[in-house]
Amino acid sequence: MRDYPLPARLYIEVVLLAAAIAVALSVLSVTAWGPTALLLALMVVLERTRFDLVAQGDVAASVGTVMTLPVATAAYIIDGPAAATLVGASALAVAGRTGWVKRVFNAAQFALAAGAAGLVYVWLGGPTHALANSDFPGVLLPILAANLAYCVINAVLLAGVLWFAQGAPPLIVLRGTILQSAPSYLGYGLFGLMIAVLWVGVGIGPLSAVLVMLPLFVARWAIAQYALERSAYEATIRTLVRAVETKDHYTRGHSERVSHASVMIAKVLGMGDDRLHALRYAGILHDVGKLGVPTKILQKTGRLTDAEFQAIALHPVRGREMVEGIEFLGEAFEGILHHHERLDGRGYPMGLTGEEIPEFARVIAVADAFDSMTSTRSYRGARTVQEAVDELIANRGTQFDPRMVDAMIAALEREPWQHRPAEQLTPEDGEFLPVAVDHDDPAFQPVVLGERRSPRPPR
Amino acid sequence: MSPQRAGARAPQRQRFIDEVRGTGLIVVAALLLLVFAVVQTALYGFPEGQVGIAIAFCGLIAIGEMVRISLPGDREAAPLGAAGALAYALLGPVGEVNTSHDLWQVITVAGVGTFIGALPHVAAGRAPRSDQIARRILVTAFAAAMFRPLYVLGGFADDSRWDDAVELVLIAALAVLVDAVLAALVRADRERAPFTRALADEIRAGLGLSSAVAATGVLIALAASTMGLWAIPVFCLPLLLVQFSFRRYAAIRETYLQTIRSLSRVTEVGGYTETGHVGRVANLSRSVGLELGLSDSDLRDLEYAALMHDLGQLSLLEPIPGGATVFANVADQHRIADGGAEVIRQTGVLDQVATIVERQADPYRRPHEQVDRSLPMASRIIKAANAYDDLVGGSLESDRRLEALERLRLGMAYDFDPRVVETLARVVGRGARV
Secondary structure: OOOOOHHHHHHHHHHHHHHHHHHHHHHHHOOOHHHHHHHHHHHHHHHHOOOOOOOOOOHHHHHHHOOHHHHHHHHHHHHHHHHHHHHHHHHHHOOOOOOHHHHHHHHHHHHHHHHHHHHHHHHOOOOOOOOOHHHOOOOHHHHHHHHHHHHHHHHHHHHHHHHHHHOOOHHHHHHHHHHHHHHHHHHHHHHHHHHHHHHHHHOOOOHHHHHHHHHHHHHHHHHHHHHHHHHHHHHHHHHHHHHHHOOOHHHOOHHHHHHHHHHHHHHHHOOOHHHHHHHHHHHHHOOHHHHHOOHHHHOOOOOOOHHHHHHHHOHHHHHHHHHHHOHHHOOHHHHHHOOOOOOOOOOOOOOOOHHHOOHHHHHHHHHHHHHHHHOOEOOEOOOOHHHHHHHHHHOEOOOEOHHHHHHHHHHHHHOOOOOOHHHOOOOOOOOOOOOOOOOOOHHHOOOOOOOOOOOOOOO | OOHHHHHHHHHHHHHHHHHHHHHHHHHHHHHHHHHHHHHHHHHHOOOOOOHHHHHHHHHHHHHHHHOOEEEOOOEEEOHHHHHHHHHHHOOOEEOOEEOOOOHHHHHHHHHHHHHHHHHHHHHOOOOOOHHHHHHHHHHHHHHHHHHHHHHHHHOOOOOOHHHHHHHHHHHHHHHHHHHHHHHHHHHHHHHOOOHHHHHHHHHHHHHHHHHHHHHHHHHHHHHHHHHHHHHHHHHHHHHHHHHHHHHHHHHHHHHHHHHHHHHOOHHHHOOOOOOOHHHHHHHHHHHHHHHOOOOHHHHHHHHHHHHOOOHHHHHOOOOOHHHOHHHOOHHHHHHHHHHHHHHHHHOOOOHHHHHHHHHHHOOOOOOOOOOOOOOOHHHHHHHHHHHHHHHHOOOOOHHHHHHHHHHHHHHHHOOOOHHHHHHHHHHHHOOOOO
8 A cells, every 4th residue: 555646545535435425325225034054155256267367458347347237236236236236345355465455445346336237226226126018118228227337336436436546637538448348338227137137137146147157257257268278379479480580590580570560550550450460460571481492502601692592592492381270370481482572573482573562461461571680690680670670761662562662660659669679699609700691681692583483482 | 093002992991980980970960960950850840839939049059050169279169050959959948938848840940051051051052061050069969968958847837036047057068068079979080089189179269259159049948928029139149249350360370370381381382392392291290290199289280390390491591402401511501590580589489499490400219329319309300201201202103102111210310209210100101182
């Protein structure tokens, strides 16, 4: 508690006091202790079995977190606002590593929100303790209003603590929280109605809560599994790509930086989430085909023969072949295959020109060249970001798509390039070796495949 | 055509009989039940004024079948369809109507709904497996056989809905159990896995989803008494959420496997191993692992480890000729194993797999020592499968196969686990696609 500034401490204390009064009043005014106690017990069980959720900011997270609301909704229909307040306060029992201040505050927050929702429900004439066929569909309106109230009060209390404790702009937090959570809150209210219908309408009592919450619980379990699996997947793909990069020490981390830069460009271009996702992986995997190139050619010093260059020029094709089995990549396949095409048609492997080159490939080409120039290579030190940008501009329209170059520059203004050359290896003997060809570096772009030789990728 | 072809006839027939035993029985039983039920229903029709209810549930089952999902471990599920069929079997009053459909009508509705829902899949060339449909029909028939006579004779107790609800929950729980047993029978049969192992796997993999299905079936059946047919869309909502969550989970599992498969080919593209080697070792290891009764999660680790077993070759300066590690010296074999394991361990999430890869070069037994119990079964399997494939390659000649098996048997005293070698011999002897 001492870590919080004085206004935040006062604010938290006021909220806690209000919640304590609400809880005390509720304890005195609960009429049907049987159902209320059972709902509380159910809530505690649910809270104690929280799963770790890694994924955030998508539906997955909202499936995971909103478990209080259905039970609170059932509580105010079955036994009025007092029962809902107590259900909200049961968040005190939540499992996990949350600090006690946070935990107590959250419980107070939920208690007040649930109590207010119950009051709104009763005030709008929602029936308690019984539901008859004639109550449908009229009962839906008070429920929607009540859960909207829950959502707003919850967001207001949250915005307040963030404002006092961290100085976050309250209106923006408020708007964000409400917009993000309102739809799912209204939806979850229906689950509360389901419990109530069976409890007091059909008359099967607490069994209804167990039966309704069971599918939700299973859904949450599956989402938790999904989140775990997804982070494992990310870790695995990164590690394997890094293992591939061990073939050439100077390219360590290159794939991930290209992925990062590609996403920066794509965000400026306003690509949708699905395409961003695919592009991210296209960036990570773009050079995977280099494994098919003999190490001695990759690390060769001196000018490459025509045959050796052909071997290097095959790496996008090999890469494309390798990742063929990964279905979700979709558009990324083209990005990997064509990331060495040039706008003027002098690139490889197919010598496409202009708009023929898939958009992903044009993005990756710029990101690839940029990272290659700003990192240390065996034959030279890293160039500064400004030098790399100048080089991109110099090749704007001949090698690179002007739109992508402009987007890269705009992206760099938004978000400075984080990767320092110091993080990377420098040549151990302090000298740079002479190398004729760096296939990623525009300054060294070979012109061996001057014209279109093959309309299809060589197999 | 080899001269052995004629002699292979008899074993082939035996194999057919083997394969048909468990699954075939289930499918034939379900088919007979269904045909009888449809004839019965065609002769006597549905109870007066309840055709609408039957059509509503038939529609739900059909939609559920249309949006069925694939799950990890080569499983399929149609949660909505299963819940709809269960609900119709357990249906009491719908609003004012006291339903009086019998067992045969339940089976008809479940069967017809499933077939209608399967039509789009058939048209798209993804016909559902017959055992899936058979299981649905048998489980629904089981629940209906338990409940319909009770209900049609006695109705629900007027005073206590609680008792009725408990009765429904019990029947639904038993149905979940029956479904798991049928699924395990099919699996044990199809993958030649031991039955108890298969049952444990089915319960572990399916319990979450099928308990959600059972709960939804019971909820619809109960709520229909006050809400009428509105209970169907309302109480399917939570199950839709479940289906959505499982679909995402299944998708990421699939992507994970596809990615490992693709990236495991780095050693082939890099010229370190012969083309197709990694995939063949993975398939062979999986078949052997199945037959040795490894659990689902152990099989998954085995498959990942088999796919990445040669990853350590990337750290070698010069590729081994042909990539066959069986010809490499022992020190190199260990270096490859350790190098691969180190990379895999860096992921931070595949420790088991790393251990398996690390120990693939270890002998089963060292001279004058006891068998090393800590050597993972998966490592022994990969060691044998890798050696076998290095010796045989993609070749289908039986001479080479026998020669390779002979060599593995000679190594049984120390290098290979005799049980693994015997199982491997059985698997390749069957001509399993490896």
